Amino acid sequence: MGYAKSIETRQKLVKTASKLIRTQGYAATGIQQILQESGVPKGSLYYHFPAGKSELAAEAVRYSNQFTEGRLKKLIEMAGGSVPAFQAFCDYYIASLETTDFQKGCPIATITLEAAATVDLIQAACEDGFAMIERVFIEQLVSEGVLPKEAQGQAMMAVTAVEGALILCRARRNSEPLKVVRGRIAQDMRDAIARGNNG
Amino acid sequence: MGYAKSIETRQKLVKTASKLIRTQGYAATGIQQILQESGVPKGSLYYHFPAGKSELAAEAVRYSNQFTEGRLKKLIEMAGGSVPAFQAFCDYYIASLETTDFQKGCPIATITLEAAATVDLIQAACEDGFAMIERVFIEQLVSEGVLPKEAQGQAMMAVTAVEGALILCRARRNSEPLKVVRGRIAQDMRDAIARGNNG
DNA sequence: ACAAATTTAGACCGATTGGTATAATTAAAC
DNA sequence: GTTTAATTATACCAATCGGTCTAAATTTGT
Numbered sequence: 001m002g003y004a005k006s007i008e009t010r011q012k013l014v015k016t017a018s019k020l021i022r023t024q025g026y027a028a029t030g031i032q033q034i035l036q037e038s039g040v041p042k043g044s045l046y047y048h049f050p051a052g053k054s055e056l057a058a059e060a061v062r063y064s065n066q067f068t069e070g071r072l073k074k075l076i077e078m079a080g081g082s083v084p085a086f087q088a089f090c091d092y093y094i095a096s097l098e099t100t101d102f103q104k105g106c107p108i109a110t111i112t113l114e115a116a117a118t119v120d121l122i123q124a125a126c127e128d129g130f131a132m133i134e135r136v137f138i139e140q141l142v143s144e145g146v147l148p149k150e151a152q153g154q155a156m157m158a159v160t161a162v163e164g165a166l167i168l169c170r171a172r173r174n175s176e177p178l179k180v181v182r183g184r185i186a187q188d189m190r191d192a193i194a195r196g197n198n199g
Numbered sequence: 200m201g202y203a204k205s206i207e208t209r210q211k212l213v214k215t216a217s218k219l220i221r222t223q224g225y226a227a228t229g230i231q232q233i234l235q236e237s238g239v240p241k242g243s244l245y246y247h248f249p250a251g252k253s254e255l256a257a258e259a260v261r262y263s264n265q266f267t268e269g270r271l272k273k274l275i276e277m278a279g280g281s282v283p284a285f286q287a288f289c290d291y292y293i294a295s296l297e298t299t300d301f302q303k304g305c306p307i308a309t310i311t312l313e314a315a316a317t318v319d320l321i322q323a324a325c326e327d328g329f330a331m332i333e334r335v336f337i338e339q340l341v342s343e344g345v346l347p348k349e350a351q352g353q354a355m356m357a358v359t360a361v362e363g364a365l366i367l368c369r370a371r372r373n374s375e376p377l378k379v380v381r382g383r384i385a386q387d388m389r390d391a392i393a394r395g396n397n398g
Numbered sequence: 399a400c401a402a403a404t405t406t407a408g409a410c411c412g413a414t415t416g417g418t419a420t421a422a423t424t425a426a427a428c
Numbered sequence: 429g430t431t432t433a434a435t436t437a438t439a440c441c442a443a444t445c446g447g448t449c450t451a452a453a454t455t456t457g458t
Contacts, residue, residue, distance in 0.1 A: 006405060006455095025313045027226035031446055041407050042447085048405090052447065103316045112370045113309040114224045117302045126370045156367075156379050163366050164359030171311045171325045180355050205425095205435060230416055240437050241417090247435090251417065399458100406453070415444065423436065428429100 010048045012038045018060035023103045025110040026057055026122075054119045057111060061125035064107040065132055072136050082140040083189050086158060090182035093166060094175045102173045105166040133159050141189070145196035154192050158185050209247045211237045217259035222302045224309040225256055225321075253318045256310060260324035263306040264331055271335050281339040282388050285357060289381035292365060293374045301372045304365040332358050340388070344395040353391050357384050 016038035020029040031053055035042055049055040071092070076085040096104045108129050116123040134155045141151035161181040168177035215237035219228040230252055234241055248254040271288060278284040295303045307328050315322040333354045340350035360380040367376035 009405080023316070025224065025226060027224060028313060030444075032444075043406050043408070043449090046447070101316070105312065109366055110309075110312040112366055113304065113312065114227060116369050116372075117222070117300070123370065123372070127372075130367055130370050153379055153383065156376055157360065157383055160363030160367055160376055160380055161356065161359050162363065164361065164363030167308055167311055167362050167366075168329055168355075168359055170315050171322065171329050173315075173322070173326075177355055177359055180352055181359055184352065184356055208435085229414075231414075242420095242436050242438070245417075402455100402457080404453105404455070407451085409449090409451105411446105411448075413445080413447105415442100417443105418441075419439090421437085421439100423434100425432105425434070427432075 006048075009040055009044050013040055013045060013048065013056060014059050014063045017056050018064045018107065021057060021060055021111050022064070022105075022107045023100075026114045054115070054121060057115070058119070058121040058125045061108050061111060061122060061129060065125070065129035068107065068129065069132050069136065072133065076136065076140050082137060082144060082193070083186050085140065086137070086189060087182055087186055090162065090178055093162070094178050094182075097166075097169050097175055097178070102170050102175075105170050106163055109163055109166060130159060130163075141192065144193050146192050147196055150192055150196065154189060157188065161185050205247075208239055208243050212239055212244060212247065212255060213258050213262045216255050217263045217306065220256060220259055220310050221263070221304075221306045222299075225313045253314070253320060256314070257318070257320040257324045260307050260310060260321060260328060264324070264328040267306065267328065268331050268335065271332065275335065275339055281336060281343060281392070282385050284339065285336070285388060286381055286385055289361065289377055292361070293377050293381075296365075296368050296374050296377070301369050301374075304369050305362055308362055308365060329358060329362075340391065343392050345391050346395055349391055349395065353388060356387065360384050 013034065017029070017034050020034060020037065031042070031045065034040075034056070035045060045056065046052060049059070072085070072089060075088045075092075076082070079085040079088050093105070108126050111122060112126040116126050134152075137155035137158055138148070138151045141154055142148055146154065161184075162178070165177040165181040169175050212233065216228070216233050219233060219236065230241070230244065233239075233255070234244060244255065245251060248258070270291070271284070274287045274291075275281070275284040278287050292304070307325050310321060311325040315325050333351075336354035336357055337347070337350045340353055341347055345353065360383075361377070364376040364380040368374050
């Protein structure tokens with residue numbers, strides 16, 4: 001049944017795939033590269049993921065989503081509000097870009113654009129990932145007095161702006177777009193919170 | 200020297216590559232597919248683009264940028280203002296997504312994420328593309344009374360929000376994110392224009 | 399300890415990848 | 429009209445692609 005080493009092997013595959021897909025994309029990341037970098041033999045991959053690359057990639061996206069969710073929730077807890085949490089969220093990506101020569105952007109944006117149209121399993125995982133970030137911000141904004149409908153719009157703007165900024169940053173190889181978004185969306189959030197607690 | 204058919208062949212390659220890269224991405228689009236779909240033989244490709252796939256792709260991005268620039272400027276001229284032009288810009292993408300089962304998003308976002316890190320020629324072309332859209336909006340906003348610095352921020356927000364929304368739309372397979380962005384950014388622009396002509 | 403199930407190891411596969419080389423063809427220059 | 433350069437057309441290449449298969453190794457259940 002369960003088998004200690006098996007879980008480790010599986011995890012190693014998922015982590016490696018996630019890392020490579022984040023920087024290179026789905027199509028450019030070969031099975032062989034994943035195996036070589038993880039040290040796992042081919043047989044194990046197709047045992048754990050019978051459907052092959054696409055199944056592993058979908059799992060990699062889900063893994064990445066869990067990771068992001070944990071980090072984001074911790075950020076909110078530590079920062080104590082949606083505004084500083086959003087800023088910290090941006091700061092994380094800014095650091096992530098600047099320390100990797102603008103290679104590590106959004107963990108799932110690339111694969112979304114590459115494979116969401118053709119592989120349903122991947123599309124669903126990507127959709128969930130974005131929805132999760134939105135949901136976390138919505139809940140926090142509502143808890144700070146913003147009306148649910150307004151919180152929804154605000155959270156969606158936050159996600160779209162960050163995702164777009166991550167593209168621009170990689171295109172320009174500098175982090176200014178993310179810094180602009182950081183400032184502007186934070187101000188929008190402040191306004192929304194103020195409105196929610198006055199009107 | 201110049202050679203009528205040669206230019207045609209070259210153009211056919213660029214157009215086909217542009218179309219395929221837009222929906223499938225760079226890595227997933229094979230040389231063979233481009234040749235098959237365009238009806239151009241392999242020898243011609245490597246004559247016109249000695250550096251091969253990457254050179255053709257960079258040219259495809261530039262071609263797409265020109266196309267976008269033309270459309271955007273026409274939109275501004277017809278709509279007669281940055282706000283309705285921005286809305287029309289969003290509407291174009293909404294229609295583009297909805298009529299292609301959410302496959303046709305931003306023409307250059309995917310290749311930016313895939314290849315901007317590794318192929319300098321492609322990176323430069325992508326950077327120029329985004330900068331062009333920003334520039335067009337900045338100029339129009341300034342002409343409507345917005346201070347240059349504010350116009351810059353506004354234009355960058357517009358581009359990031361649209362780009363991010365295009366990702367979310369493809370992930371969700373619906374166009375709501377783009378509709379939300381359309382409404383919110385338009386309002387921001389109205390405010391900025393009003394501020395610019397009062398304060 | 400033994401048997402059964404799970405997991406690994408890696409050889410092997412056809413198909414496709416991007417790219418090269420060269421010969422035939424075509425147009426331009428004189 | 430002949431020479432010269434530009435362009436096209438394919439045959440060909442090694443390397444890699446994702447995936448299959450089977451035997452060995454390993455762990456679990458009894």
